Amino acid sequence: MGIFNSIISRSSDKRTMPPHESHLDILVVGAGLSGLATAISCAMSGHTVVVLEQAKELAEVGAGLQITPNASRLFSHWKLPEKLWKDAAEPTSLTVHRYTGEILAHEASFDQNIRAKYSAPFIDLHRVDLQQALYARAQELGVTFHLDERVDSIDFDTTTVTTLKGKPLSGDLIVGADGLWSRCRECFYGKKDDPIPTGDLAYRIVLTADQISDPELRAWVENPTVHFWIGPGAHAVGYSLRGGKMLNIVLLVPDDLPPGVSRQAGSVEEMMRLFVGWDPILTKFLTYVNGVDKWRLMHHSEMQSWINDKSNLVFIGDACHPMLPYLAQGANSSLEDGAVLGSLLSHLKRKSDLPHILRLYEKMRKSRGEAIVRETFKQRNDFHMPDGPEQQKRDQVFLSQLGKDLKGAFPSRWTCPEVQPWLYGYDAIKEVEKVVGQNPELLFGKSARL
Ligand SMILES: Cc1cc2nc3c(=O)[nH]c(=O)nc-3n(C[C@H](O)[C@H](O)[C@H](O)COP(=O)(O)OP(=O)(O)OC[C@H]3O[C@@H](n4cnc5c(N)ncnc54)[C@H](O)[C@@H]3O)c2cc1C
Structure with missing residues (x-):
């Protein structure tokens, strides 16, 4: 008997059992970081979760990911395997350079400062390590x-998804966690909806x-720190992974891919040409690159709603708020989404309350997710200024605070005293507790509407 038949027969078994009014069968579409987070969070809330993933195996892009305290605090809550922490690199400083190398901003003891302010670390991870940790925990939770x-x-x-192979699967709730090219989003709109x-x-x-013979560069890799180089129309980010055994570099440049292409093999020579005249440290690192891919960065306009009118489809992650990676919040905010949705669903007392819970989820998440998207575009403006009077004004703001405690709005939101607490200080679990406190019907199970 195939897997789907077994599920279908299991769900028909359920019909002979007494109905569990507070128990949901949840179908998560997509096993990216948002789908896995949602699966864990909903399973921890006692619901049955089935994840459908188009890939034959879970193999995230072999690159790095910056995980900020708003998400790392969830790893403890979800009890992710200890190994994940061992695989992390925790940067001890964060530096912003002008593209030529001059230091514009520098925060020493970044690791300690972040832990002191947010009671959770800022860590850099290999994507595969995070995906495997989430996958293992989700499987452990059934x-x-x-x-x-x-x-x-x-x-x-009928709350049924059908796969390309023609297999139907039914449940009480579908979670669209299928990323930028979301098919769930297209089904919701009833039309094609390519990203922009x-x-x-x-x-x-x-x-x-091991690849790096230059002792100065090797020391950069082995002592985890974060560096940004910001220049006209482009910027670069570098940070260590796996406790200093690897270095991740992302170069963000104007898009020159042909229409309709979202990823293509790039040429190392072409890439090097784009960075002529940049900090010699950065360009020396680039001489070690053997091959490279170009990824088009895409987004979507804001959706009117993240839930459908039947309250049996809800969106999370890149499927509803794709953003520029310029604040490293795409995955972090997707993990917040999953945590909020699952935690709210732990308060479900009867299925008829599902629309109310989903509305609370949307209310908690949509404005924040979309505000973060807007902030990533503002960060692009501040990082990619062409040389000229505006850039000189920006650099004045940077340099006037170099070596001092930062005050007021700052051109790098990574350490900005206004933006950083808003991003990193968010505690999804506490936010849900707050909302539940304001909606006592969730505690006592009275049916209510927003
Ligand atoms: C260069 C770059 C650097 C980044 N750096 C960071 C960073 O440092 N920190 C950070 O927080 N974020 C970062 N991001 C953003 C982050 O990678 C994404 O926001 C995040 O991975 C989105 O996760 P997701 O699960 O929503 O979507 P995805 O990762 O796209 O996952 C969607 C999943 O759904 C599956 N799927 C799609 N369609 C279907 C279907 N029809 N049926 C079944 N399965 C389907 C896909 O195969 C995939 O596994 C970066 C992004 C880029 C491009």
């Missing part, structure tokens, strides 16, 4: 995975410490 199954259509009347280019693309590079 989540069922169906890999190599691409969801093609949704019947909203942002005008930028990324070169993603991972180097191992």
Whole structure:
């Protein structure tokens, strides 16, 4: 008997059992970081979770990911495997350079400062390490995975997804966690909905410490720090992974990919030409690159709603708020989404309250997710200024505070005293507790509407 038949027969078994009014069968479409986070969070709340993933195996892009305290605090809550922390690199400083190398901003003891302010660390991880940790925890919690199954259509009347192979799966709630090219989003709109280019693309590079013979550069890799180089129309980010055994570099430059292409092999020579005249440290690192891909950075306009009118489809992650990676919040905010949705669903007392809970989720998440998207575009403006009077004014703001405690709005939101607490200080679990406190019907199970 195939996996789907077994699920279908299990769900028909359920019909003979007494109905569990507070228990949901949740179908998560996509096993990216947002889908895995949602699966864990919903399973921890006692619901049955099935994840459908189009890929044959879970193999995230082999590159790095900056995880900020708003998400790292969730790893403890979800009890992710200890190994994840061992695989992390915790940067001890964060530096912003002008593209030529001059230091514009520098925060020493960044690791200690972040832990003191937010009670959770800022860590840099290999994507695969995070994906495998989430996957292992989800399996431990009893989540069922169906890999190599691409969801093609949704019947909203019966809460059924059908995969390209023609297999139907039904539940109480569908979570659209299928990323930028979301099929769930298209089913929701009833039309094709391709993402829109942002005008930028990324070169993603991972180097191992063993590859690097230059002792000065090797020391950079082995002592985890974060560096940004900001220049006209472009910027670069570098940070260590795996406790200093690897270096991740992302180069963000104007998009020159042909129409309709979202990823293409790039040429190392072309990439090097774009960075002529930049900080010699950065360009020396680039001489170690053997091959590189170009990734078009795309986004979507804001959705009117993240839930459908039947309250059986809800969106999370890049499917509803894709953003520029310029604040490293795409995955972090997707993990927040998953945590909020799952925690709210732990308060479900009867299925008829699901629309109310989903509305609370949307209220808590949509304005924040979309505000973060807007902030990433503002960061692009501040980082990519062409040389000239505006850039000189910006650099004045940077340099006037170099070596001092930062005050007021700051051109790098990574350490800005106004933006950083808003991003990193968010505690999804506490936010849910707050909202539950304001909606006592969730505690006592009275049906209510927003
Ligand atoms: C260069 C770059 C650097 C970045 N750096 C950071 C960073 O440092 N920190 C950070 O927080 N974020 C970062 N991001 C953003 C982050 O990678 C994304 O926001 C995040 O991975 C989105 O996760 P997701 O699960 O929503 O979507 P995805 O990762 O796209 O996952 C969607 C999943 O759904 C599956 N799927 C799609 N369609 C279907 C279907 N029809 N049926 C079944 N399965 C389907 C896909 O195969 C995929 O596994 C970066 C992004 C880029 C481009």
